[in-house]
Every structure is written in structure tokens, then in C-alpha cells.
Amino acid sequence: MSGRFIVIEGLDGSGGTTQVRLLSQTLGAHATREPTDGPVGKLIRKALGDPMFVGDGVLPYLFAADRKDHLERVIEPKLSGDVDVVSDRYYHSSLAYQSLAMPLDQVMSLNADFRAPDLCIFLDLDVPSCMARIEARGLARDRFETKRQLEEISAQYGAVLAMLKQRGDRILMLDAADSIPSIQKQILAAVKGLPTVEGLK
Ligand code: TYD
Numbered sequence: 001m002s003g004r005f006i007v008i009e010g011l012d013g014s015g016g017t018t019q020v021r022l023l024s025q026t027l028g029a030h031a032t033r034e035p036t037d038g039p040v041g042k043l044i045r046k047a048l049g050d051p052m053f054v055g056d057g058v059l060p061y062l063f064a065a066d067r068k069d070h071l072e073r074v075i076e077p078k079l080s081g082d083v084d085v086v087s088d089r090y091y092h093s094s095l096a097y098q099s100l101a102m103p104l105d106q107v108m109s110l111n112a113d114f115r116a117p118d119l120c121i122f123l124d125l126d127v128p129s130c131m132a133r134i135e136a137r138g139l140a141r142d143r144f145e146t147k148r149q150l151e152e153i154s155a156q157y158g159a160v161l162a163m164l165k166q167r168g169d170r171i172l173m174l175d176a177a178d179s180i181p182s183i184q185k186q187i188l189a190a191v192k193g194l195p196t197v198e199g200l201k
Contacts, residue, residue: 003029003079004194005115007090008187010123011154012145013130013137014176015183019123020088022184027191029084032074034093040066048142056101056143063094064110071114092120095160096153097144104160116169118194121187122161123176127151 006023008016017033024031035041035048044062047053054062067090078085091111098107127150134145144153165171172190174183 001082003082003084004119004191005075005079005117006084006086006191007092007117007120008086008088008123009090009092009120009157010176011125011127011130011150011157012142013133014123014125015133015180016088016123018180019121019183019187020086022180023187023191024084024086026184026188027084027086029086030074030078031086031088032070033088034066034070034090035063036066036070036074038066038069038073040069048144049140051143060094060098060102060107060110063098067091067094067111067114087117090114090117090120092122092157092160092164095164096157099156099160100149100152104156116164118170119190120164120169120171121190122157122171122173123183124173125176127154129177 006029008020008023010016020031020033023029035044040062044059044066047059047062070087075085075087091114094111095104095107127147130150131147134141144150161171161173174186176183178186
């Protein structure tokens with residue numbers, strides 16, 4: 001037996017953080033996120049807030065190092081201990097966001113060794129709605145939170161998700177404009193359908 005590894009993805013402002021919290025509470029799962037709260041993740045958060053800290057070309061390597069650390073330190077031990085893991089972002093984010101700075105096949109190679117999640121939920125939201133939510137949040141914006149960049153990242157997500165589905169990754173796309181409870185219900189229904197599930201805990 002092993003825990004289930006579930007990832008929630010989407011553009012900035014698509015509501016992933018809320019759904020990670022709700023799903024992990026319902027499942028009694030371990031909630032986690034990327035960038036992580038580990039040493040490399042901390043470095044990344046500093047870099048995201050300050051474009052002078054490291055260039056965009058360095059970020060793909062930092063995200064891959066953070067992911068390796070995340071898998072070794074958090075994800076694999078929890079899954080082996082039969083605990084479900086719900087992560088706010090995973091390699092899908094790198095493939096979409098970092099392929100603005102580096103060819104997609106190079107980002108793919110940096111992430112080639114990382115296990116696929118049992119399920120990825122992609123919260124699909126149009127860029128104007130994402131921008132409106134980011135503005136309403138009123139926090140400092142990180143380097144990707146501009147309309148033009150989100151449009152490019154959105155297009156990249158489309159291509160990347162199609163490619164990952166093709167190779168057998170299990171991905172479910174949901175309309176992130178739905179209400180929070182409605183999305184939560186759809187996510188739970190999808191998790192119930194996972195092959196390894198013997199019923200929700
Ligand atoms: P985010 O989940 O938005 O963090 P917060 O809730 O603290 O704002 O993630 C931070 C940013 O990092 C977001 O713009 C997406 C980006 N990102 C990448 O560019 N590549 C990656 O591999 C990951 C995991 C995140």
C-alpha cells in the first residue's frame with residue numbers, strides 16, 4: 001500500500017491553494033507546495049520577488065533541485081508511510097512557466113526523473129479572471145504575474161498538458177470559474193475514482 005499523490009495546478013489566481021487546503025483536510029492528507037518551504041524553495045521565493053537576484057535562465061535548475069529535495073524529504077516518505085500527499089504545483093508548473101525561458105524539451109529533461117502524480121487536477125481559468133483575482137489579492141506581484149506572461153504561460157500549459165496526457169499522465173481539467181464548493185466536489189469525485197482507492201478515509 002502506498003498513499004496517493006495528487007497535484008493541483010493552474011495559473012496564478014486560479015484557486016489552487018484553496019483547493020489543496022480543502023482536499024487535504026477532507027482526505028486527512030499531507031498538504032505541501034512548490035516552491036517548497038525547504039532551502040531551495042526559500043531561495044526560489046526570494047528570486048521570484050526580485051528579478052535581479054537570479055535570471056530567468058537559472059530558475060529551471062532551481063525548481064528542479066527544489067523538486068528533487070521535495071520528493072526525497074517530503075513526498076516519498078509520506079507516500080511510503082501510507083499517507084496521501086496533495087501538492088500545490090509540481091512539474092507541470094515548470095514545464096509551462098520555465099519553457100518561457102528555456103526550450104520545453106530541456107525543461108522536460110530536467111524533470112525526466114521525477115515520478116508522475118497519481119492525479120493532476122488542472123484548474124482552468126482565463127487570463128483576465130486570473131488578473132482580476134491577483135489584483136483583488138492586493139499582494140506584491142511575483143515576476144510571472146503580468147497579463148502578457150500569463151497569456152504565454154496559459155498557452156504553454158495547454159500544449160504541455162496535451163503532451164503529458166499523451167504519455168499517460170492522469171490529468172483532469174476543471175472549470176476554475178465554478179464556485180469553490182462545486183470544484184471541491186468535482187475534485188473529490190475524481191479522487192474517489194483513482195484505481196488505488198478503497199474509499200475515502
Ligand atoms: P505560487 O503557488 O503562486 O506561490 P504563492 O501562492 O506563494 O504566490 O507559486 C509561485 C510562483 O512560482 C508562481 O508564479 C508559479 C511559479 N512556479 C514556476 O514558475 N515553476 C515551478 O516549477 C513552480 C512550482 C512554480
